[in-house]
Amino acid sequence: MNPIYHQATFIKSSPTLTVAPKDEGKEIAFAGRSNAGKSSALNAITRQSSLARTSKNAGTHTNA
Numbered sequence: 001m002n003p004i005y006h007q008a009t010f011i012k013s014s015p016t017l018t019v020a021p022k023d024e025g026k027e028i029a030f031a032g033r034s035n036a037g038k039s040s041a042l043n044a045i046t047r048q049s050s051l052a053r054t055s056k057n058a059g060t061h062t063n064a
Ligand SMILES: Nc1nc2c(ncn2[C@@H]2O[C@H](COP(=O)(O)OP(=O)(O)O)[C@@H](O)[C@H]2O)c(=O)[nH]1
Pocket: 032, 033, 034, 035, 036, 037, 038, 039, 040, 041, 053, 054, 055, 056, 057, 058, 059
């Protein structure tokens, strides 16, 4: 795994494109249903324990 990922930091959460960070560099999209393990995968790839917040129960939908 490329160690560049270990330098990942949270910039912001943007509900609309107008408030999104400047369009520069490379972009990676993560898609999957709720509680599939997206946030856990991000933390594993970046080797950071709390870059992305994870939920408690595997495979359990907490949103209606
Ligand atoms: N058994 C198992 N549980 C996992 C795996 N990856 C994530 N989880 C658990 O699934 C739950 C939801 O994970 P989370 O990363 O918050 O999912 P997200 O909603 O897709 O971001 C957490 O309790 C994780 O610990 C995995 O590969 N195997």
